[in-house]
Amino acid sequence: MKPWYITTAIDYANGDPHLGHALEKIGADAIARWHRLQGTPVRFLMGMDEHGQKVFQSAQAAGMSPQAWVDGISTHFEQTWLSLHCAHDDWMRTTEPRHAAGVQALLERIRERHPEDLFVGEYEGLYCVGCEEFKQEGQLVDGRCPEHPSRELVRTKEKNTFFRLSAYRDRVLALVEANDAFRVEPQIRRNEILSTLREGLQDISISRARLPWGIPFPGTDDETVYVWFDALINYLSATGYPEAGWDAIWPADLHVVGKGITRFHCIIWPAMLLAADLPLPKAIWAHGYVQWGGAKVSKSEGSSVTIAEGAERHGADALRWFLLREVGFENDGDFTFERFDAVYESELANGLGNLASRVLAMIEKYRGGMVPTATPAALPVADAAVDAYAAAMDANDLKGAAKLVVDVVTEANGHITVAAPWALAKGGQEAELDVVLVTLATTLLRLSVMTFPFMPEKATALWNALGQDGTPAAAWTNAKRPAVGGASVRKPENLFPRRES
RNA sequence: GGCAGGGUAGCUCAGCUGGUUAGAGCACGGCACUCAUAAUGCCGGGGUCGCGGGUUCGAGUCCCGCCCCUGCUACCA
Numbered sequence: 001m002k003p004w005y006i007t008t009a010i011d012y013a014n015g016d017p018h019l020g021h022a023l024e025k026i027g028a029d030a031i032a033r034w035h036r037l038q039g040t041p042v043r044f045l046m047g048m049d050e051h052g053q054k055v056f057q058s059a060q061a062a063g064m065s066p067q068a069w070v071d072g073i074s075t076h077f078e079q080t081w082l083s084l085h086c087a088h089d090d091w092m093r094t095t096e097p098r099h100a101a102g103v104q105a106l107l108e109r110i111r112e113r114h115p116e117d118l119f120v121g122e123y124e125g126l127y128c129v130g131c132e133e134f135k136q137e138g139q140l141v142d143g144r145c146p147e148h149p150s151r152e153l154v155r156t157k158e159k160n161t162f163f164r165l166s167a168y169r170d171r172v173l174a175l176v177e178a179n180d181a182f183r184v185e186p187q188i189r190r191n192e193i194l195s196t197l198r199e200g201l202q203d204i205s206i207s208r209a210r211l212p213w214g215i216p217f218p219g220t221d222d223e224t225v226y227v228w229f230d231a232l233i234n235y236l237s238a239t240g241y242p243e244a245g246w247d248a249i250w251p252a253d254l255h256v257v258g259k260g261i262t263r264f265h266c267i268i269w270p271a272m273l274l275a276a277d278l279p280l281p282k283a284i285w286a287h288g289y290v291q292w293g294g295a296k297v298s299k300s301e302g303s304s305v306t307i308a309e310g311a312e313r314h315g316a317d318a319l320r321w322f323l324l325r326e327v328g329f330e331n332d333g334d335f336t337f338e339r340f341d342a343v344y345e346s347e348l349a350n351g352l353g354n355l356a357s358r359v360l361a362m363i364e365k366y367r368g369g370m371v372p373t374a375t376p377a378a379l380p381v382a383d384a385a386v387d388a389y390a391a392a393m394d395a396n397d398l399k400g401a402a403k404l405v406v407d408v409v410t411e412a413n414g415h416i417t418v419a420a421p422w423a424l425a426k427g428g429q430e431a432e433l434d435v436v437l438v439t440l441a442t443t444l445l446r447l448s449v450m451t452f453p454f455m456p457e458k459a460t461a462l463w464n465a466l467g468q469d470g471t472p473a474a475a476w477t478n479a480k481r482p483a484v485g486g487a488s489v490r491k492p493e494n495l496f497p498r499r500e501s
Numbered sequence: 502g503g504c505a506g507g508g509u510a511g512c513u514c515a516g517c518u519g520g521u522u523a524g525a526g527c528a529c530g531g532c533a534c535u536c537a538u539a540a541u542g543c544c545g546g547g548g549u550c551g552c553g554g555g556u557u558c559g560a561g562u563c564c565c566g567c568c569c570c571u572g573c574u575a576c577c578a
Contacts, residue, residue: 012578014578049578052577052578053577053578054577054578055578123576125576160576162576188505188506188572188573189572189573191504191505191506191573192504192505192572192573192574193573195503195504195505195573195574196573196574199504199574202576203576204576205576206576226576227578228576228577228578231578259572259573260572260573261578262573263573263575288572289572326513331506331507331571332571332572333513334513336512338512339512339513339527342512342513342527342528343513343527345527346526346527346528347526347527349538349540350538350540350541353537353538353540354537354538354540354541355537355540355541356537357536357537357538357540358535358536358537358538358540358541359536359537360537361536361537362536362537365536366536403526406526410526413540413541413542414541414542416536416537416541416542417533417534417541417542417543418542420534420535420536421536422534422535422536425536494538495538496538497538498538498540
């Protein structure tokens with residue numbers, strides 16, 4: 001059975017991972033876990049983009065070989081994602097031989113199927129000797145390189161191989177308009193892509209002369225593949241392409257990317273695949289950015305919170321929860337410690353954590369730790385939340401799904417007040433008390449399943465506290481029809497301890 | 502400049518095709534309860550709905566103008 005194949009953008013090996021990267025990986029991980037929750041085999045790809053001018057320069061500046069430089073960065077990124085409980089199945093690095101093989105095979109395939117789409121042309125631009133790279137008009141300040149204002153820019157010509165992107169404009173436009181086999185989401189991003197396509201496309205240069213740090217361009221002496229063209233292909237090369245078996249994984253079901261790189265994923269990448277006569281990914285999801293006190297967090301130089309600081313505050317799962325619940329996976333959102341602390345305390349410590357604590361304590365106190373086998377009472381919000389949650393997760397509405405979790409917690413707390421189990425115990429109303437306790441335990445079981453994609457460690461702790469073995473990783477049927485009657489519970493350490501202060 | 506999306510309580514946001522006193526969560530104040538992580542539940546204070554016109558019996562919700570914010574308009578990655 002073909003796995004459900006999800007990818008994140010590969011990060012450029014030229015700096016440290018920051019919260020902006022983290023949102024993407026965590027969101028994609030939550031989506032991957034949601035599919036696994038339903039028993040679907042999933043393949044989750046993450047990785048690193050390790051070629052290009054800037055990497056080469058950074059390595060030189062650090063006095064290292066490019067490979068040693070990217071080796072260190074790759075390890076650092078992967079460890080960071082693992083520490084945030086992102087459970088990828090494959091870690092692709094564009095400096096791996098399997099990737100170079102995929103890139104060259106794809107180029108050769110395009111040349112074979114549509115030879116007219118690859119042609120030699122001349123690239124002309126303003127070259128800064130200080131930076132050793134071409135500058136765009138928009139990058140210039142007073143007609144000079146902002147990094148080296150004392151140097152003259154040199155108008156230079158370079159022979160490059162071009163990809164006839166313009167030839168695919170109509171087909172890509174039709175696909176994006178149809179929004180069926182190839183979907184661009186959310187809609188605001190789709191609209192941007194549509195307007196870009198309607199304005200028309202230019203052919204793009206896809207090779208670089210004089211840059212040794214890259215994949216050799218097939219059929220040339222000294223050219224390397226332009227880093228973006230190379231990078232996009234990682235999604236395909238990670239399937240093993242062109243080795244047998246790649247089509248058991250490809251096409252991707254979802255590429256998760258940042259809103260800043262939709263042009264590459266929604267226009268260039270499908271055009272490349274069309275040129276190669278290969279299937280297109282089913283969907284692209286472009287998330288927004290994390291801001292730090294209203295300012296951009298990405299690309300800045302440590303002026304904002306680090307991932308380590310964020311994870312240390314209340315734990316990795318709490319950081320995951322906050323990013324998906326408060327920042328969100330569609331629009332931009334703000335990260336502040338004030339907000340993080342407030343959400344942690346109200347929703348996790350006082351909300352979910354305290355609910356688990358009081359319910360488990362009552363089951364221990366009134367029933368010796370055994371969940372009664374009575375039939376649970378209906379809780380309208382919780383019962384409806386299961387389907388609503390599934391719909392939200394299917395739509396990548398992680399914020400909405402998280403809100404449903406909070407709604408269920410709120411309803412359960414209200415139910416306790418109304419049912420007053422302590423009064424039932426005092427009055428000897430044993431049957432009624434059984435119903436209340438099994439209803440609450442059932443709700444907790446549901447919550448442990450629903451929170452698993454967001455907070456896998458905490459969800460598992462709750463699952464185990466309810467006497468369940470293993471993890472809720474594939475337990476969606478238990479959310480729909482939870483059965484905990486007869487289970488032996490044990491109250492765990494506080495799931496979400498309040499902060500000492 | 503063009504295109505797109507926004508500007509609603511201290512903060513984060515809901516408000517569909519215009520209609521009774523503009524809503525939620527957090528924060529804040531009061532009350533209740535005791536199973537619980539001094540948690541929870543109930544009640545309450547708090548808003549010129551960016552600004553100015555207009556249409557209408559009636560506009561946060563439609564039209565015009567203006568101000569402000571964000572993104573896309575780049576072969577940077």
